[in-house]
Amino acid sequence: MDWWVGGLFAFGSTCFLVGPLPGLVELVGSAADATLFFVGSIFFTSAALLQAVEAADRLDRWSCVNLVGCIAFGISAIAAYVVPATGSALDLAAANAWTSFGALCFLVGAVLLLSARSD
Numbered sequence: 001m002d003w004w005v006g007g008l009f010a011f012g013s014t015c016f017l018v019g020p021l022p023g024l025v026e027l028v029g030s031a032a033d034a035t036l037f038f039v040g041s042i043f044f045t046s047a048a049l050l051q052a053v054e055a056a057d058r059l060d061r062w063s064c065v066n067l068v069g070c071i072a073f074g075i076s077a078i079a080a081y082v083v084p085a086t087g088s089a090l091d092l093a094a095a096n097a098w099t100s101f102g103a104l105c106f107l108v109g110a111v112l113l114l115s116a117r118s119d
Contacts, residue, residue: 001054008047015040034077041077045070065112069105072098 018024019036028036048063048070055063079095 008043012040012044038077041074065109069102072102
């Protein structure tokens with residue numbers, strides 16, 4: 001299952017790498033760019049879910065925190081569709097909050113992983 005987890009993370013990360021490239025929005029449009037981020041979030045969250053299921057017997061806290069971060073990023077990816085449609089500053093602030101929460105989860109997960117590896 002590690003191969004699948006790695007492949008899903010790699011594909012999702014590639015979407016996140018390509019999405020913000022300069023000039024891409026102008027080339028493909030904002031809806032296609034938002035779709036790229038959304039697809040990346042699905043692959044990334046699927047990988048985190050598989051990782052959490054695989055680690056369930058060890059109660060691996062890192063993978064659970066990682067999954068929560070991926071879900072938060074997925075919410076912000078969905079918001080990428082909502083914010084351009086509404087143009088609301090409140091929607092933009094909410095999307096940024098979910099992105100920040102997801103990033104915080106990844107940082108906490110990394111600290112848990114590093115502390116587990118140092119034992």
